[in-house]
Amino acid sequence: MIEVAGLCKNYGDIVAVREVTFQAESRQIFGLLGPNGAGKSTTLGCISGLLPPSAGRVRVLGHDVVLERRAARAQLGVVPQEVSLYEDLSARENLSFWGAAYGLHGTELKERVHEILGITGLADRSQEPVKRFSGGMKRRLNLGCALVHRPRVLLLDEPTVGVDAQSRRRLLDLVRNEARNGACVLYTTHYMEEAEELCDRLAIIDHGRIIVQGTLAELHRIVGENDILRFAGKFDADRARAALQDRNGVEIVQLTADSLRLSVAGASHRLAELFAALAAAGCEIRETTLTQPSLESLFIKLTGKELRE
């Protein structure tokens, strides 16, 4: 349903997205996971037609988003990162307007608006101006406006940012439901847990490039059984490397003057051994963090940094 091939987006000399390639299918939630500024929103912007790609090709249900713009856009429902609603209009008026913008009218529009108000849980507040809504309600309506015309492809750009746990749960249920009903969902987030909970397939993106992609199971296999062990303190790079290099199941992920990250099998049982080896090498350890195998640890392993850095 979505085919992205060799997508590049440059802003002058700055490369925001480089050679991004992936496919997402119907009934699938495809996650784009990466830190802020990794290129997730730019990729989504190119797919939605907001940004013209610098190179590469994007197809939505077989329609090229640049050459067959109208046909491609008609199939898309886009939930922007920021709430994009008319604050002085009511929820019903917002839904009606965006439904009409995608060609719905008459009874069909009325029924669909009624339905969306029901599934977003806003039916009892449908006549109130949106400016009186809470952040979570606005987010639900923001999603509702993208769903009103029954899009076959749904693009969601970090839709749960700044939302309370209850609203977040409701939003994720709505997204899951859309996928179950046959939509292809492309979901960007920098919340690791959200991606693990929601997505069938994932691509991890950093500095505009996809560094790994696959199903959750495939990514977990790449992570392996190793924990990520992070030390903060003072490190002499050469001596620390010498002290650790021949140890079985220990791999240096990142080493700087004040930080050391290791990928270690069964790290909780080897803490004493590693402390001793580093102390003997003249390293001063002030803080230790142990992260169990997860997408977070995969990201650290692949990029040498944490997702939220």
Next chain:
Amino acid sequence: MYLLCAGMQKDLRRFLRDPVALMFWLALPLGIGIAITLATGGAAGPKPIARLFLVNEDQSLVSDILIQAFRQAGGVFQVEPVERAEGRRRLDRGEGTALLILAKGFGEAVLAEKPFRLELITNPEQRILPQMVEELLQVLRQAVFYLHRLAGNELKALAAGRAGSRVFSDADIARISIAIHQTANRLQNYLYPPAVLLETAPRAGTGTQANISMMFLPGILLMSLLFMAQGLSDDIWKERNQGTLRRWTIAPGGPLPFLIAKLVSAAVLIFAVSLIILSIGMAYHGLPFYRLPLALLWSTVSGLLFLSLMQFMQLYASSQRAGAILATCLVFPLMILGGSMFPLERMPAWMAAVGRCTPNGWALELLKDILLGRSDPTDWSAGFAGMALLSVAASLLTVRRIPTFARN
């Protein structure tokens, strides 16, 4: 079509939910209109009067005749005898139009056709009335010249014999009358029938004479339209800041139908405000209402042109604040130059010429002609075509710019 209707409905709802802006667009021109009408005495207000301070140091028959001439000139001049110092002081305070000093010897000089210097000091704060005083003096000067051509000898004799006297004897009057009669007989072949027939007639058509407050009516409406265009053009920033402009941009139809819907809904508002202002103004000034539809159409199209131009300009501003400042910097000079604050007729010629070249000055001139029944179908049809062309060009450029504006 559904999209256009939905867009219009959406924008009209949003505009109507901001009653303060609507009230401002209506109250401002109406308030100014009422103030101007009160200040100028309204539609049936007094004609402009030139207040002439006159120092009569001559006290001769001729100076009396001159004073009478001013008093009888259609009631335009209010002649007030004053002393030289008092007249000067009051003129300096701006209380009068001009100060005319008839120094001693004026009467004798006129009768003897000798050069004499008349002193006329005008009020620089007034433009037209002092000119009228000057014009009348010029006419009287020429009248004296021709009187001398007709009865110069008699007048000179009179001056020689009765200098300074304010009363003529019966014999003098009879002598002068006979002399003038003989001269007229001598010239009758040339005078009757006159070689040149001057016929004064009002301009053809059903034109209406404008008084001062009526001259302000189109200017006030145009002022309101400029304020509306300024306020409505800012809406593109609201759309951008609330993210809805991005949604427009990625909708299947692109931004064009949304922009058209926005312009149409703005046209409805402009039409409504124009209808109220024009109806009140026309009723007050007694203008015939059959001129209203064309005036309404013209003001709506003019308002749309202003909006299209300002909307386009907003898209190049670096921020909403910069856009607002830019629009304000544009609106006020346009209002001043385009005749909304001072009628173009009261401006210096060069300034009025510049003003007529501004979009609002141009629109104002034609609106005035429509209201006063002086418009020609050729004028307004060309005007409509020009306005429509400019609006379409500005809107197409706006549509081209919107995707970049929405992304930034």
